[in-house]
Amino acid sequence: MSQLRYAVVGTGHRAQMYVDAITRTYADRAALVALCEPNPTRADAYVQRAVEAGAAAPSVWGPEDLEEMIRTERIERVVVCSRDDTHAEMIVRSLEAGVDVVVEKPLTIDAESARRIEDAVARTGRQVLLTFNYRYSPRNSALREVIRTGRIGQVTSIDFSWMLDTKHGADYFRRWHRDKAHSGGLLVHKSSHHFDLVNWWIASEPRRVFASGGLRFYGADNARARGLAERPERGTHDGAHDPFELDLRDDPRLAQLYLDAEQHDGYRRDLDVFTEGITIEDNLALVVDYASGATLSYSLNAHAPWEGYRVAVNGTEGRAELDVVERGSLVPDEGLHPALDPSLSGGNGTALRPVGERLLVQRHWEEPVEVTIHNAEGGHGGGDALLLSDVFVGPHDDPLGRPADWSDGIRSIAVGIAGNRSLATGLPVRTADLGIALFADEPSGARPAPAHAAATGASS
Numbered sequence: 196m197s198q199l200r201y202a203v204v205g206t207g208h209r210a211q212m213y214v215d216a217i218t219r220t221y222a223d224r225a226a227l228v229a230l231c232e233p234n235p236t237r238a239d240a241y242v243q244r245a246v247e248a249g250a251a252a253p254s255v256w257g258p259e260d261l262e263e264m265i266r267t268e269r270i271e272r273v274v275v276c277s278r279d280d281t282h283a284e285m286i287v288r289s290l291e292a293g294v295d296v297v298v299e300k301p302l303t304i305d306a307e308s309a310r311r312i313e314d315a316v317a318r319t320g321r322q323v324l325l326t327f328n329y330r331y332s333p334r335n336s337a338l339r340e341v342i343r344t345g346r347i348g349q350v351t352s353i354d355f356s357w358m359l360d361t362k363h364g365a366d367y368f369r370r371w372h373r374d375k376a377h378s379g380g381l382l383v384h385k386s387s388h389h390f391d392l393v394n395w396w397i398a399s400e401p402r403r404v405f406a407s408g409g410l411r412f413y414g415a416d417n418a419r420a421r422g423l424a425e426r427p428e429r430g431t432h433d434g435a436h437d438p439f440e441l442d443l444r445d446d447p448r449l450a451q452l453y454l455d456a457e458q459h460d461g462y463r464r465d466l467d468v469f470t471e472g473i474t475i476e477d478n479l480a481l482v483v484d485y486a487s488g489a490t491l492s493y494s495l496n497a498h499a500p501w502e503g504y505r506v507a508v509n510g511t512e513g514r515a516e517l518d519v520v521e522r523g524s525l526v527p528d529e530g531l532h533p534a535l536d537p538s539l540s541g542g543n544g545t546a547l548r549p550v551g552e553r554l555l556v557q558r559h560w561e562e563p564v565e566v567t568i569h570n571a572e573g574g575h576g577g578g579d580a581l582l583l584s585d586v587f588v589g590p591h592d593d594p595l596g597r598p599a600d601w602s603d604g605i606r607s608i609a610v611g612i613a614g615n616r617s618l619a620t621g622l623p624v625r626t627a628d629l630g631i632a633l634f635a636d637e638p639s640g641a642r643p644a645p646a647h648a649a650a651t652g653a654s655s
Contacts, residue, residue: 198222202229202253202270204261204285205277206241208452209299212579213274214241218248221587229254229268231261231285236456261285265292272297279384280377283308286323287315295322297586301387302604304379306612306629309605313632316601323601324586329388330395330597331578334517334552334568338506339396339595341515341566346556348512350397353491357389357504362525364477364497365439368413368468369430373475375615380475382406382611382618386495389504390483391599391607396508399487400606400634405623406614408479412498418469430465438525441465481614500525501548513558523548605633 201217203210217225227245230253232238238255246252256264258281264270273289275282276299283303289296302325303309316323329335342350359367367385371377378384394400411417418426430440431454443454443465453464466472477498483491503520523544544550557563571577585591590598609631613624626634 198224198226200228200269200271201225201274202231202264202268202272203227203241203274203276204231204258204289205275205281206230206232206234206237206452207276208448209276210241210274211244212583213276213297214244215248216583216587218245218250220583222248222250225587226250227253228270229256229264231256231258231264231273233257234456234459234462236459237452240451258285261288262292265289265294270294275299278371278377279304279379283311286312290315290319290321290323293319293321295324297324297326298604299326300391300604301379301383301608301611302601303608304377304383304612306631309608309612309629309631312601313605323604325391325599325601325604325607326582326586327388327391327395327597327599327603327607328579328582329392330595330599331581333570333578334519334554335392335396336578336595336597337554337566337568338508338515338517341554341556342396342508342510343398343595346513347508347510347515347558350487350489350508350510352489352509353393353397354507354509355389355393355491355493355504356506357386357493357495358499358502359385359495359497360499360502360522360525361438362522363502364499365413365468366441367475367497368473368477369441369466370464371462373466373473375474378475379608379611380615381495381497382476382479382481382614383608386479386493386611386614387604387607389493389495390610391603393483393491393493394603394606395596395599397485397487397489399485399489401483401610401613401626402486403484403623403625404481404610404613404617405483406479406481406617408476408495408618410473410476411478413468413477414473415469415471423469426467426469428467428470429463430467439468476618479614481610481617483610513556513561516555516557517552519552520544520548520550523550602633605631609634 203213214227217227227250230238230241242252254268272295274297275285277285279301282298286296286298303312372384431443436442443449479495481493501524502522506517508515552568554566554568555563556566585598609626609629612629613626616624
């Protein structure tokens with residue numbers, strides 16, 4: 196079997212999943228030929244990781260040499276997992292150089308760069324795959340199946356609340372994500388996962404967004420208002436520490452990728468979450484109208500005492516409720532490891548808030564029924580392995596339609612992009628006004644059809 200020749204763009208922590216898949220799990224199908232990374236220490240860490248897996252050492256190139264790398268190394272597919280605001284440039288340049296692209300969410304961070312990707316796909320005819328691993332999580336797939344098979348009828352509304360705790364949520368405020376110019380804020384970087392789930396669950400697309408929110412917990416102003424004492428600028432320091440600080444010396448991998456690499460680019464992965472310079476929100480609420488007539492009410496809190504999410508889907512014939520606890524509590528002296536993100540390896544539970552998940556379906560005039568969720572080994576209940584198989588082997592027949600492409604990526608970020616505009620203006624924003632061709636067929640002044648019209652096929 197011939198191996199497809201891959202290059203990975205961006206060698207931060209997220210790259211590990213792809214490097215390991217190429218050099219280990221799918222080494223018979225894929226070859227890691229090159230890395231595109233400006234920081235030599237970070238690049239070398241992945242060169243060594245590939246060699247330890249038994250692969251040949253990939254060559255290393257700077258972003259300015261992307262096209263030469265693709266040509267010289269005869270690259271056939273590029274995996275983009277660099278900083279969010281660089282995605283569009285790396286995607287467009289790769290497509291124009293004649294290769295397909297796999298990209299970590301989000302696709303990009305604003306409407307202008309989304310338009311450039313849309314245009315490049317149309318001009319080149321190349322593929323762009325989005326890795327929405329939440330779709331593959333068995334609990335989310337189970338809810339998709341409930342809705343798809345009509346057990347609750349036509350969807351009329353969705354209530355969706357996501358809680359990030361003061362371990363995982365805080366981490367977005369100590370790294371590059373804290374700058375909206377780099378990440379698009381949590382509405383784009385984090386919530387694009389959640390908006391993609393809703394788009395996919397109800398098989399519709401967003402039409403209008405109204406958002407409210409702000410920075411109400413993290414940041415220097417909030418720290419002063421609560422009377423917090425002066426704090427070190429970063430978590431890697433000698434002396435007493437508190438639960439909000441990340442000391443990179445405590446984790447060999449983070450030290451290798453970031454602390455040891457600072458000398459080359461000055462990037463600090465461990466800034467204190469109560470310092471100046473944070474331009475993203477930590478509390479957010481949205482109302483989203485959908486083409487199907489459904490309405491989403493969504494909230495995100497990034498400083499909760501527990502981590503998980505709750506989804507309630509109301510339909511014309513009943514209601515489905517998905518409750519997920521990924522980490523039920525935080526112990527102050529536990530430290531920040533082994534995992535900032537509990538969805539990858541599990542977290543602490545309590546008697547009143549045990550770690551776990553439950554999906555209930557209750558039709559009108561019937562008792563609730565619990566839907567069995569079939570998890571497997573690995574991240575996200577075995578979902579990561581399913582995703583990687585679709586990426587590196589190819590998608591299988593899937594009635595749930597889990598594989599995603601650039602158009603799904605645009606539909607997901609459109610909610611966050613419109614939400615950011617709404618935050619800035621205080622007004623609702625229509626996706627048709629973003630200037631993205633995917634939404635251009637919405638008539639001017641259009642409003643979502645009422646639910647009864649959608650149910651009879653009167654709206655698309």
